[in-house]
Amino acid sequence: MLDPRKTEKIMFTLFGLATAIVILPVIIICAFIFIQGLPGISLQFLLDIPRHGMKGGGIAPAIVGTIYLTLATAVFSIPLGVFAAVYLTEYAGEHFLKRLIEISIVNLAGVPSIVFGLFGLGLFVIFLGFGPSILAGALTLAVMTIPVIITASREALTSVPKTYREVSLSLGATKWQTIRHIVLPNAAPGIITGAILGLSRAAGETAPILFTVAAFYLPYFPNSVFDQAMVLPYHIYVLATQVPGVSPKIQYGTVLVLVGLILIMNFSAAYLRAKFRKRKTW
Amino acid sequence: MSEKIEIKKLNLFYGDFHALIDVNLGIPEKRVTSIIGPSGCGKSTLLRCLNRMNDLVEGVRVTGSIKIDNIEVCSPNTDLISLRQKVGMVFQRPNPFPLSIFENVVYGLRISGTNKRSVLEEVAEKSLSEVLLFDDLKDKLSDPALGLTLEQQQKLCIARVIAMRPEVILLDEPCSTLDPIATLKIEDLMQILKKDYSLVIVTHNMQQAARASDTTCYMLLGEMIECGETKDIFTAPKDKRTEDYISGRFG
Numbered sequence: 001m002l003d004p005r006k007t008e009k010i011m012f013t014l015f016g017l018a019t020a021i022v023i024l025p026v027i028i029i030c031a032f033i034f035i036q037g038l039p040g041i042s043l044q045f046l047l048d049i050p051r052h053g054m055k056g057g058g059i060a061p062a063i064v065g066t067i068y069l070t071l072a073t074a075v076f077s078i079p080l081g082v083f084a085a086v087y088l089t090e091y092a093g094e095h096f097l098k099r100l101i102e103i104s105i106v107n108l109a110g111v112p113s114i115v116f117g118l119f120g121l122g123l124f125v126i127f128l129g130f131g132p133s134i135l136a137g138a139l140t141l142a143v144m145t146i147p148v149i150i151t152a153s154r155e156a157l158t159s160v161p162k163t164y165r166e167v168s169l170s171l172g173a174t175k176w177q178t179i180r181h182i183v184l185p186n187a188a189p190g191i192i193t194g195a196i197l198g199l200s201r202a203a204g205e206t207a208p209i210l211f212t213v214a215a216f217y218l219p220y221f222p223n224s225v226f227d228q229a230m231v232l233p234y235h236i237y238v239l240a241t242q243v244p245g246v247s248p249k250i251q252y253g254t255v256l257v258l259v260g261l262i263l264i265m266n267f268s269a270a271y272l273r274a275k276f277r278k279r280k281t282w
Numbered sequence: 283m284s285e286k287i288e289i290k291k292l293n294l295f296y297g298d299f300h301a302l303i304d305v306n307l308g309i310p311e312k313r314v315t316s317i318i319g320p321s322g323c324g325k326s327t328l329l330r331c332l333n334r335m336n337d338l339v340e341g342v343r344v345t346g347s348i349k350i351d352n353i354e355v356c357s358p359n360t361d362l363i364s365l366r367q368k369v370g371m372v373f374q375r376p377n378p379f380p381l382s383i384f385e386n387v388v389y390g391l392r393i394s395g396t397n398k399r400s401v402l403e404e405v406a407e408k409s410l411s412e413v414l415l416f417d418d419l420k421d422k423l424s425d426p427a428l429g430l431t432l433e434q435q436q437k438l439c440i441a442r443v444i445a446m447r448p449e450v451i452l453l454d455e456p457c458s459t460l461d462p463i464a465t466l467k468i469e470d471l472m473q474i475l476k477k478d479y480s481l482v483i484v485t486h487n488m489q490q491a492a493r494a495s496d497t498t499c500y501m502l503l504g505e506m507i508e509c510g511e512t513k514d515i516f517t518a519p520k521d522k523r524t525e526d527y528i529s530g531r532f533g
Contacts, residue, residue: 093340094340161377163373163375163377164377164379166335166338166373167373167377167379167439168379168389168393169335169338169366170333170335170366170370170371170373171366171367171370171389171390171393171442171443171446172362172363172364172366172367172390172393172394172446173363173390173393174363177393181389181392181393182379186380
């Protein structure tokens with residue numbers, strides 16, 4: 001038999017290696033994009049509209065479009081996702097309907113994003129008549145994000161100790177007062193971080209916005225939710241495949257901006273989580 | 283001696299399990315009544331019938347009657363909010379909310395719609411004074427409650443109940459996580475509180491029942507075996523099973 005001390009070392013080395021293999025591509029990709037993209041970043045690039053058939057100028061409309069779209073997605077998906085999570089965790093008993101909803105949520109999370117795109121095209125753009133617009137795009141992204149938010153919210157809600165609920169009820173509070181005053185405030189950090197992570201994934205998606213909101217070229221900012229908008233993921237696709245002769249500087253610069261936006265969202269989620277964990281005392 | 287709570291032919295089932303069997307009991311007003319018995323005998327279950335906390339458990343079925351001041355508790359029409367305001371509960375582990383000391387005490391008031399600062403402050407001071415905490419904590423009412431010692435936390439939980447001006451206070455093994463000195467202090471507190479409230483305490487600790495209660499009830503396997511003046515129960519129990527338990531032959 002192998003010396004247990006040696007086995008221990010071998011196993012730890014293997015686990016460490018596996019971790020390194022996972023992290024390495026992330027670091028390499030980020031570093032590569034950063035090095036290639038940084039020379040393209042300038043104030044003009046961030047604030048100007050695309051010019052000279054997108055071979056010059058900036059990408060401001062796409063940045064603004066992405067921010068609008070993400071915010072609109074948040075408006076639709078966070079309340080719906082959180083309410084559904086509260087219902088499932090706090091109100092729904094163990095019955096067939098609840099299990100059906102749970103299975104649906106799991107499956108919804110596994111649907112390929114292009115399917116969401118076509119669903120959004122069919123329902124929001126054509127059937128409900130919103131046309132390609134921020135509204136249609138945000139609703140499509142919201143449908144895609146809701147399972148993520150529900151799952152994260154349910155985890156946060158169930159992590160609030162049951163005794164708090166009992167105490168609150170024993171003091172004469174109704175169930176809703178207990179949820180409103182005790183459960184939700186204590187679950188909020190987990191819900192917020194989960195929501196940000198879900199939204200940051202939505203912000204980088206291309207397929208769901210392809211037919212529902214993304215504009216090929218719009219040299220101005222959207223005025224209302226019924227406007228189409230340029231958005232970064234689609235703009236990157238356009239620059240890479242649809243417009244010949246765009247300099248790599250602009251292409252990588254655009255990628256860097258998108259990755260930067262998403263990283264900012266992810267880091268703020270991580271920061272919030274760490275901050276609240278420090279305050280958490282149970 | 284007037285009876286605050288009257289329990290008649292109370293039966294409780296968890297699914298198929300018959301947890302309380304034909305329990306009859308009168309709980310006197312403004313005294314300390316303790317319920318003792320080995321683990322799983324149904325003491326806590328009985329206690330939780332009095333403020334209907336068993337409703338939270340799925341698959342519970344209750345038959346029989348509990349009357350508090352001649353008002354039926356077990357009826358489906360019972361208003362749980364006013365019942366629980368009238369019958370407060372202190373739990374096994376000190377469980378303040380992760381809020382400030384002040385907000386913990388006034389939680390029940392805020393929930394019932396009182397938000398006037400002066401009223402809240404007055405009630406907080408009165409309630410904390412009643413549990414002998416006010417002098418220690420008056421300068422740090424906005425500190426987090428979870429920073430207090432366990433003894434203080436448990437007293438705070440009692441103050442949180444008192445703030446609702448209940449008539450009955452249920453204590454479910456309130457000292458099981460406290461050290462012996464803190465335990466004695468809570469027992470002393472119970473002696474003060476019984477002047478204004480009817481107290482029902484579930485305890486594992488026979489000495490605690492002997493020290494702190496006026497009436498003692500012994501339960502075994504879901505049945506109420508014997509109930510009487512504490513000194514009688516501990517010196518001259520009528521039932522052989524009570525004698526076996528209090529003399530330490532089992533349990």
